[in-house]
Amino acid sequence: MLLTTILLIPLLGALLVLTIPANFRVLHRGVAIFATGLSAILSLFLLFGFQTGVEGYQFVHKVAWVPSIGLNYHVGVDGINLGLVIMAAWVSFAAALVSYEIKKQDKLYYSLLLLMCGGVIGTFASLDIIFFYAMHELALIPTFIMIGVWGRGEKRVYAAFQMAIYLSIGAMIVLAGLICLYAGAGAKTFDMQELAAICAAEPMSLPLQKWAIPTLLLGFGILVGLVPFHTWAPLTYSSAPSAPAMIHAGVLKKFGLYGIIRLILPLMPQELHPWMEILVVMALVNAIYCGFIAIRQKCFAMMCSYSSLSHVGFIFLGIAVLNNLALTGAVFLMVAHGFLAALLFALNGWLHQQTGGTAMANMGGLMQKMPFIGFIMSATLLAGCGLPFFGNFVGEFLILFGAWQSAWHWPAALGVFTGLIISAVYMLRAIRQVLHGQSPAELSGVVDANAWRKLPYVLLIAGLLAIGTWPMLLTGKMKEAVSQTLEPVNSLTVQDQINTPSE
């Protein structure tokens, strides 16, 4: 019930906002902050109530939704989605807090925002694949309207349509793959747990796996922004208002990665290996190629978008090398990157409000004018290059070690190092251009965040520091879930070794 409460509060909040007349502007914002804040605080109970060392899902709540075709409302957390749910709740709270930039049609905005928050939490909490899909779509569509109505820049209408259609293509491909899974498993169920049990007992037919894996990978790849399907991301994030950009880049984009971990790895282990090898290459391309593009960017928002794509490459690598250490790292990095991306786009929003644009060439010397934002920005950007004590460091470190253990030692290790060095280049350069140097005369009016507006940044950076300084908070809880996810694949490889006669 706790999970259901966490996920329902924002959705009910959305309905509540719709019933409040349009001129009570403070109330709309109040409801949004209260609802997301409440679910964020409740999400901490998940963390402390989670029993370490126990296999399977906890906090499970299951209600038959459409019994005749085996659809359930089924939520629960294990080590893998625990961190994601909590991260989603806190990023939602921060997103509601930074929304003071919205000056028109508040009612519509906050109801959409709350819908989105409920959607992202539901996406990662649900254990039924159609519910999982539906919650993702529910969170995706508000982004379209939010970019269109409150977005930034001349190209926002184009950006809104591009995002809606591009991501719908991805989502439809995923839907096709999910229905294939349902038809292939042969049992009338959409339940992840039951599907995993069925596939463990009797492997899904190989021809079906041969089709379903690339279909799902393509769909998820589009949604995450795997090169060459990444072209929707930069324009979307640079046109979106801060809050949807934070939620989308930070949380919602993890849908695809989470889907690969939950649906492809444990359900279709037999045909997995060739595709995962391709994925390793594509992950490295993502990490390095998008890093190089990020170096070229002159606009802070664009740089953040590409850096986010580049970091996603590391996560892909952690998934694709198929060992426990790297997968733990991947899940960890998903959580850490959620906070990081949310911070980056929140900062981008502040810069945009203060300077009226995000071109880095027009900025400089902002550290003196806004010490607090400057401090947060340096910390965030340094976290992005993998500075210890921040969450990203732990995740990248684990992925690097895991990748070294796999068959991909040198290429993977070199790829990760190159990616990290590249990210240091653009992150540090951004610090120099934005925060140091001479401040242009036009920027004399910029101000620092006052007490209340500091809160979202403090919360997000605290999240990043908490998991960075005390990684066991998450990794300790992940062990069982990660080994359970990889168990079907690992048992197959062991069997292969037994079957091949050794010399």
Next chain:
Amino acid sequence: MNFAAFQLELGLVALALVLLVLDVLHKKTLNISKGYAIGTIGLGILLILSFLIKNPVIVPDSMVQLDGMALGFKRMFLALGLGFFIINQNWIERRNDSFITYQILFLLALVGMMIACSINNLALLFLTMEMVAVPFYVLVGYLNDKDSSLESGVKYLIMAALASAVMVMGIAFVYGVSGTLYLDKLAQFTPPAEMKTAYWLGVMLIVAGLGFKISAFPFHYWAPDVYQGAAAPVTGLLASASKAVGFVLLTRFAVAAMPLGTAQVTLLWVVISAASILYGNLCAIPQQNVKRLIAFSGIANAGYMMMAFAVGDAMAFSAMFYYLIAYAFTIMGAFLAITLVESEVGSSDLDALAALPGRSPFAAFLLSAAMVSLAGIPPMAGFIGKFLLLKSVFIQGVAGSGALIALACIALFGVIVSIYYYFGVIRAIYWPREYAQKHHAQGERIAFPRILWVVGTLSLAMMVLPGVYPALFLKATQWMAGALTFVTH
């Protein structure tokens, strides 16, 4: 005569006659509000009565059967009828028009629709189709001061008459081969080898006639022009109730006369449905008039629903009924808003929708919710409907039919394309082009009587509830589809 299967229709005819007589007694100046009240209350009572009939009435050798499917659709038509009666009334009041002409024609068409739900005879199939079509000849050309309305009236008349003629020809062929007009007897009839061509020619001609009604490709040519030219409430009726009648009749006929699910029949439906999906969705992209856009999207939606015929099992038909019911109510909600825009702004172009958020926020919300549902976004009914249809296609396809897999992929492609133009409507409402912003966005609040809120809420409920709590509605449509017996010869 099987009166038990007929009571709702009799009640509806009685209601229409009472209104007519009252009008005569009042020397053709029947007080609008009095007639309105009688009509609304009468339809409401009939709707409640329809839910009180629980048991199907099936009489052997009867031309009408009140089975589960008939009962379910009768309830739908009565609810739609009530909704449209109120929408029509509001529109008539805005035009300061006479009450009786329009509403009586509408009620009589509704009688035809109700009977069509329970037909068991090809003659009655033709008859009910005409009963629905003839009032529409007048309704489509109702705005006799407008060229576009008259033009579309004539177009509809000619095309519908042609479709009827084609269908009668088909019925003659089928009757000539099988010697029966009864659908249940036709279901047990296997055409002898030498008569096969004649039989299938007849079947195809009937499908063509019904294909006109549901505006399936390639029988869709009338739809865009007629939808655009007719008055908004009439277009709404054409797009929801009239299309639903087509599907009800087509289901009755196809299930009895064609062995659905066999390779050749499946291929036939795959082709028609894929062509409709592609044509409808692609042609809707450049449309600048919302009624015309819904005409093309209606062609595509007919395509989605025809996927059920390609699969041809009870599961697929229950999904199709689910989709059809949700679709009809969604269109009703959309046309509530479009009617307001058309009568207040005087145009149904996309630009005119810019007037909605400022002048009637609820209508703006309703129209956007309808578009979101049509685009198949969860948690709306459109998503579950499309999902159920696709699921049944995929399951049959994975079981070994490549054509069905291809159809499912085309349908998914169509859904993606459709997101563009449905969202284009939302865009036109909430962040209009500069031109529209300048010319249409400002203005006084549009009067929005309480009773329209009720209709809007009904439509909204039918968009949201089946999506949020599908089990209840799926149970109903499964019960409805359970009434169908599939032919396997």
